[in-house]
Amino acid sequence: MNIIKQLTQVTQANPLAPVYKIADKGYSYEDLQRQSDALAYQLNQHETLTRQAPILVYGGMSFDMLASFIGAMKAGHPYIPVDSQTPIERLQQIITVAQPALIIAAAPFPTEITRNCSLYTCDDLQRFTTNRFEALPVETAVTGDEIVYVIFTSGTTGAPKGVQISESNLISFTNWMQTTFDLPQQQRFLAQAPYSFDLSVMHLYPALLTGGQLMPLTKAATTNFKLLFETLPTLEVSVWVSTPSFMDICLMDAQFVQEQYPQLTHFFFCGEELTVKTAQKLQERFPTARIFNTYGPTEATVAVTQIEVTPTLLNEVNRLPIGYAKVDTPIVIVDEQLNEVADGEVGELLIGGPAVSRGYLNNSEKTTEAFIKYQGQHTYRTGDLGRREEGLFYYQGRRDFQLKYKGYRIELEDIDHNIEQLALVEHASVVAKLNGTKVQSLVAYVVVKTHPYEKVTQLTQQLKHELGLLVNDYMVPTRWVYVEELPLSLNGKVDRKALMNEVNQ
Known part of the structure; x- marks a missing residue:
C-alpha cells in the first residue's frame, strides 16, 4: 500500500488527532488533509505541469512545508525540500540543476533568484483551501518507481547533487521503521x-x-x-x-x-x-x-x-557498530577491485536492494560513477569503509574526502571550490580535524592574494563572512591557515593527505 493510501487510512481513523504543533499553533490530520488536497487539486489543474515534474518547496519547519510535500505527492509530483536558511548562491545552483516546474514558497522567496517557473506563496496556499476543490483519486498519487522526493547533497565540483528517492524506496524504509x-x-x-x-x-x-x-x-x-x-x-x-x-x-x-x-x-x-x-x-x-x-x-x-x-x-x-542490515538490503564489503572481502577485513560498503536510489537528478555522469551493477543488482557505492563480523557492520571511515560533519554530508572539494570563488583567494584546500574518527572541525589552508587587512583575524573574519553567503553555515571552516603555496603530490595534485596529517599530528 502506497504512502498516500496509508496516510488516508490514518486520517479517516482519527481525523481530529494532532499531527503538527509549532509554537502555540496546532494542526490536525484533517487540517493536513484539507490543505494538501486543495494544493493537489490546484496542481492537477495547472496547465503546464506534467506528471512527475519536480516541485521545489522552500521554507523552514512550518506546517505549510509539510502540507506542500503531501500535496505534491497526491498530485503525482516529487518534491524538492530546500531550507530557507540556504545561501542564495546555493539555492540558485539547486534550481539550475533541478529545473523545477514550480516553486512553492512556504517562506519569503529571495527576489534575486533567477527562475523560469511559477511560484506559489503562503497566501496562495491558504487561498486554495477557500476556493472550491475536490480530493483527487488516491490513484493519482506518486506510486511505485515514481520519484517522491529529491534531496540535494554536496557535490565535488561545487554543484550539489539531487538524490532521487522513489515511492518504493520510501516504502522499504517506512516498513522497516514500523516493523523493527x-x-x-x-x-x-x-x-x-x-x-x-x-x-x-x-x-x-x-x-x-x-x-x-x-x-x-x-x-x-x-x-x-x-x-x-x-x-x-x-x-x-x-x-x-x-x-x-x-x-x-x-x-x-x-x-x-x-x-x-x-x-x-x-x-x-x-x-x-x-x-x-x-x-x-x-x-x-x-x-x-x-x-x-x-x-x-x-x-x-x-x-x-x-x-x-x-x-x-x-x-x-x-x-x-552501525548494526545489522535491513532484511531486504544486501550489504557487501569489497576491495578496490570490487572483490568481496572476508569477515573482519576492511573495505568499501556496497548497498543493494529496494531502498537504493535510481541516481542523481539531471546528472548522468555522477550517477554512472556512484551506481553500478554488482552481481546483477542495482547497487550504490557508498565510499564508506567498513568491516563485518558475524553479520554485524562496523564503520571505519571514508574512502575519499567526503565526510559527515554535524550530521550533514559534505565534500571537501565542494568547500574548496566555493572558497576559491572569493576575490581575495588564489587557492584553497579544506581538511578535517579529527577527534578519534569523528570530525571535530574543518580547517582551511588558503593562498591569498594581496589584501588590505593589517591583521590576520580581520582577513579571516571577512573570508568567513563572504563564504557564508555561498554555502551553508556548517561548511564554513573554523580555522584558517594562510600559506605561500599548497603542497602537491607526485602527480601534481594538491596533497590533501599531507595537510590532513599536519592538522591531526
Whole structure:
C-alpha cells in the first residue's frame, strides 16, 4: 500500500488527532488533509505541469512545508525540500540543476533568484483551501518507481547533487521503521532535522503513518542553547530523532534527564557516528529508554542498518557498530577491485536492494560513477569503509574526502571550490580535524592574494563572512591557515593527505 493510501487510512481513523504543533499553533490530520488536497487539486489543474515534474518547496519547519510535500505527492509530483536558511548562491545552483516546474514558497522567496517557473506563496496556499476543490483519486498519487522526493547533497565540483528517492524506496524504509523498532502508535516525534536533510524522513513518515504528532524545533531554538533547553521539556516528545552532535548539545543541560522527560522512551541516531562516550552519557541519563544507532547514506533512503545500544554493548566495544542490515538490503564489503572481502577485513560498503536510489537528478555522469551493477543488482557505492563480523557492520571511515560533519554530508572539494570563488583567494584546500574518527572541525589552508587587512583575524573574519553567503553555515571552516603555496603530490595534485596529517599530528 502506497504512502498516500496509508496516510488516508490514518486520517479517516482519527481525523481530529494532532499531527503538527509549532509554537502555540496546532494542526490536525484533517487540517493536513484539507490543505494538501486543495494544493493537489490546484496542481492537477495547472496547465503546464506534467506528471512527475519536480516541485521545489522552500521554507523552514512550518506546517505549510509539510502540507506542500503531501500535496505534491497526491498530485503525482516529487518534491524538492530546500531550507530557507540556504545561501542564495546555493539555492540558485539547486534550481539550475533541478529545473523545477514550480516553486512553492512556504517562506519569503529571495527576489534575486533567477527562475523560469511559477511560484506559489503562503497566501496562495491558504487561498486554495477557500476556493472550491475536490480530493483527487488516491490513484493519482506518486506510486511505485515514481520519484517522491529529491534531496540535494554536496557535490565535488561545487554543484550539489539531487538524490532521487522513489515511492518504493520510501516504502522499504517506512516498513522497516514500523516493523523493527516496536514503536507504539500515536507517538510525539521530535522534528529537529531540517527537511532539506534526509534525517528528517526518519521522523516525518514514521510519525504520519502511525498517527503520531510532529513537534518541530525552530531554527531559533536550535541555535540558542538557553532557548533550546527551555523549549525541549515543553514538547513532551516520546520519540527522539537527531544527529549525535545535537544530542551532545542537549547533554550539556544538567536537566536533560529521565526524571524531567518521563515520556521519552526511544532515541534514534543517524547522520554521523554515534560515539561510545555520547551513548554512555545518554544511557546514564535515561536508563530505561531504548537507544538505537542507525546508518545509511541519502542514496539508500536514510538508514539501512540498526542496532540497539545497551549497557552490555557499551561495556564490550570501544567503537559502536552501525548494526545489522535491513532484511531486504544486501550489504557487501569489497576491495578496490570490487572483490568481496572476508569477515573482519576492511573495505568499501556496497548497498543493494529496494531502498537504493535510481541516481542523481539531471546528472548522468555522477550517477554512472556512484551506481553500478554488482552481481546483477542495482547497487550504490557508498565510499564508506567498513568491516563485518558475524553479520554485524562496523564503520571505519571514508574512502575519499567526503565526510559527515554535524550530521550533514559534505565534500571537501565542494568547500574548496566555493572558497576559491572569493576575490581575495588564489587557492584553497579544506581538511578535517579529527577527534578519534569523528570530525571535530574543518580547517582551511588558503593562498591569498594581496589584501588590505593589517591583521590576520580581520582577513579571516571577512573570508568567513563572504563564504557564508555561498554555502551553508556548517561548511564554513573554523580555522584558517594562510600559506605561500599548497603542497602537491607526485602527480601534481594538491596533497590533501599531507595537510590532513599536519592538522591531526
